Amino acid sequence: VTTPAPTTDDTLQVAIIVGSTRPGRQADSVARWVNGLAAGRDRASFEVVDVADFELPLLDEDLPRMAAQYARPHTHRWATTIERFDAFVLVTPEYNHSPSAALKNALDYLYAEWNDKAVAFVSYGIDGGIRAV
Ligand SMILES: Cc1cc2nc3c(=O)[nH]c(=O)nc-3n(C[C@H](O)[C@H](O)[C@H](O)COP(=O)(O)O)c2cc1C
Numbered sequence: 001v002t003t004p005a006p007t008t009d010d011t012l013q014v015a016i017i018v019g020s021t022r023p024g025r026q027a028d029s030v031a032r033w034v035n036g037l038a039a040g041r042d043r044a045s046f047e048v049v050d051v052a053d054f055e056l057p058l059l060d061e062d063l064p065r066m067a068a069q070y071a072r073p074h075t076h077r078w079a080t081t082i083e084r085f086d087a088f089v090l091v092t093p094e095y096n097h098s099p100s101a102a103l104k105n106a107l108d109y110l111y112a113e114w115n116d117k118a119v120a121f122v123s124y125g126i127d128g129g130i131r132a133v
Contacts, residue, residue: 006094007067010043010045011043011045012043012044012045012086013045013047013084013085013086013087013089013111014030014038014044014045014046014047014085014086014087014088014089015046015047015048015049015081015082015084015085015087015088015089016034016038016046016047016048016049016088017031017049017050017088017089017090017091017103017106018031018049018050018051018052018091019040019046019051019052019090019091019092019093019099019100019102019103020051020052020091020092020093020100020102020103021052021100021102021107022073022100022102023050025093026045026093026124027091027092027100028048028050030081030091030122031048031050031091032048033078034053034091034122035048037088037096039057041129044087046049046089047083047085049081050084051103051106052102054074054077054078054106055074056075056078056105056106056109057074058105059105059108059109060072060101061075061109062115063113064091064097064108065108065110065111065112066111066114066126068111068112075109075110078106078110079113082110082113083112083113084100085117085119086117086118087115087117087119087120088117088118088119088120089120089121089122089124090103090119090120090121090122090133091123091133092122092123093123093125093129093132094123094125094126094127094128094129094130094131094132094133095125095132097131097132098131098132099123099132100132102110106117121133
């Protein structure tokens, strides 16, 4: 049985999100490693998206995220990027038995752009990262 070549329409667009903004972080290498593993998959296209590139301050939008009326340029940029994807791999370190604040803050900026999409997690830490997800 041969698998038909994927068309643009049925190729899942997956973002691998780098969830640490710490100087000297390991997250970008972990994300690149995930991307390398993912490259062998068909019917899906993978792209690394780095939270650090968006320079998001702690949430500074006044309306609830469900309103999807964003006042800040950084939110528009983040929303425009995230809405393009069908699924996400969230790469997060474990910080104090939790995911990183940078990733949680980036998640909390948006609402509709995440809805009805698939998500997977890759976590790591000195103790295995299991409490980060
Ligand atoms: C503030 C802080 C808290 C941490 N808390 C944990 C923890 O609870 N469990 C753990 O296994 N590792 C913990 N670590 C270790 C990190 O998971 C590890 O250094 C990891 O490389 C951090 O990810 P990053 O380099 O991508 O920022 C912590 C590190 C930092 C900086």
